[in-house]
Structure formats: structure tokens, C-alpha cells
Amino acid sequence: MKETIMWGAFEQMRPAQIEAITASFPIAYLPWGALEYHGSHNPTGLDSIKAYGMATDLAKRAGGVVFPVVHAAANLISSYPLCDFKQHSIEFSEELIRMMCQEYLEQLIKQDYKLIVLLTGHAGEPHIDILKEVAAEMNVTHPNFHVWALAEFDILPDELLVANHSAIGETSLQLYFAPHTVALDTLPLIGEITLEEHAVSGADPRPATAAHGKKILDAFLAKATNKVEELKKSFC
Numbered sequence: 001m002k003e004t005i006m007w008g009a010f011e012q013m014r015p016a017q018i019e020a021i022t023a024s025f026p027i028a029y030l031p032w033g034a035l036e037y038h039g040s041h042n043p044t045g046l047d048s049i050k051a052y053g054m055a056t057d058l059a060k061r062a063g064g065v066v067f068p069v070v071h072a073a074a075n076l077i078s079s080y081p082l083c084d085f086k087q088h089s090i091e092f093s094e095e096l097i098r099m100m101c102q103e104y105l106e107q108l109i110k111q112d113y114k115l116i117v118l119l120t121g122h123a124g125e126p127h128i129d130i131l132k133e134v135a136a137e138m139n140v141t142h143p144n145f146h147v148w149a150l151a152e153f154d155i156l157p158d159e160l161l162v163a164n165h166s167a168i169g170e171t172s173l174q175l176y177f178a179p180h181t182v183a184l185d186t187l188p189l190i191g192e193i194t195l196e197e198h199a200v201s202g203a204d205p206r207p208a209t210a211a212h213g214k215k216i217l218d219a220f221l222a223k224a225t226n227k228v229e230e231l232k233k234s235f236c
């Protein structure tokens with residue numbers, strides 16, 4: 001019996017391999033990241049690594065094709081009013097993000113992906129709202145297709161994860177996905193961790209662990225898999 005292939009990375013597959021997946025799982029995962037200063041303790045690609053890791057793990061459960069991460073975001077920490085972190089962020093305009101999102105989604109729909117999961121790892125505003133607005137517009141103009149645009153914290157309880165920048169949530173996920181990229185020892189051992197000084201928005205990242213990251217990921221996967229299975233019934 002031929003084994004059903006459930007998922008794969010788009011850029012690493014030949015056409016027949018992509019079609020073997022989309023025949024049963026016409027689902028595209030579009031992880032949307034950022035290149036953004038994430039303090040001394042995390043790499044600039046945290047949002048991208050997080051979104052790609054979570055999207056891939058979701059595809060392994062729900063089936064579909066994972067697209068390469070889009071390393072382009074607006075509303076980075078480099079333009080926060082109180083922050084002085086101008087280095088190590090590559091920031092694009094809101095107009096470009098809107099256009100890129102529209103064109104990307106249009107092409108995925110043209111290629112007949114029935115369900116598109118757009119997972120953003122970057123939560124700057126209005127960057128995140130722009131992605132969700134474009135998805136909502138597509139859902140009106142293309143009623144036979146569906147785009148589900150979300151950030152990972154949208155479907156998790158606040159006590160587990162809220163929107164944060166390089167705080168305990170993001171740092172724990174980074175420790176889970178790529179532990180060699182994190183250097184918690186670059187943060188001071190004592191004293192307060194702040195946005196202005198350490199580029200951290202949210203709870204103290206110093207107690208972050210890979211185990212906590214795994215707990216966040218597992219809760220995300222449980223919720224997101226259910227939602228994709230629901231959407232499959234209507235659109236796939």
C-alpha cells in the first residue's frame with residue numbers, strides 16, 4: 001500500500017511530491033516572521049524561527065505544505081517611541097506588508113490551496129492587524145477558500161502566553177526550537193529587566209526554559225489542530 005505523505009516543505013519538494021500532499025491536504029502554512037532586535041539574549045530571527053517551527057509542527061499533525069518563512073515585518077522595536085534599539089532590525093513599510101500579504105495569498109489561492117494558515121510570529125501593531133485584515137478581505141472575495149490568520153497567543157490562555165517581545169514566552173519557545181541561539185547569561189543576574197534597557201516587553205525572561213516552551217507549543221498544537229480539522233470540513 002502506498003504511504004500517504006502528510007506534509008512537506010514547499011521549497012524542498014519536486015512538483016510530484018507537492019501534489020502527493022495537496023491531493024489529500026490542500027493546505028498551505030505561511031509562517032510570517034521578522035528580522036528584529038530581540039535583546040542581547042535572543043537572535044534577530046526569533047519571530048521567524050518560532051513561526052516556522054510552530055507551523056511545521058502543526059503541518060505534521062494536520063497535513064499540508066509549509067512555505068518558507070517571510071522575513072519581512074513592519075512596526076519593529078526600532079521604531080518604538082521609548083526604545084533606542086536602532087541596530088539589527090530590518091523594517092519594512094506597512095504598505096509593503098499589506099501588498100506582499102495580498103499577493104502571497106492571491107497566489108496560494110490561484111494554486112488551489114483551499115485553506116491557508118498564516119501564522120505570524122511578530123506581534124507589532126498594526127503589522128499583525130494588517131495581516132488579519134488582508135486575510136479577512138480574501139475570505140470575502142474568495143468564499144470557497146479560507147485564510148486563517150493568527151498569532152500563536154491568540155488561541156492560548158493568558159496564563160500560558162500573551163503577546164510579548166523577548167520575554168519569558170518567546171525566550172522559552174526559542175530555547176525549545178533552537179537552544180544554541182539563546183544566551184540568557186548576557187542578561188544581568190539581578191535587577192529589573194525593562195523594555196528601555198533590555199528590549200524585553202513582558203515577563204522576566206531569565207527563568208525561561210525549553211520545557212516551558214514545549215508546554216506552550218503543545219497547548220498551541222492541540223488548539224490549532226482542532227481548528228484546522230474544523231476548517232478542513234468546510235473548505236477542503
Ligand SMILES: [Zn+2]
Nearest residue numbers: 046047165166
Ligand atoms: Zn518576537
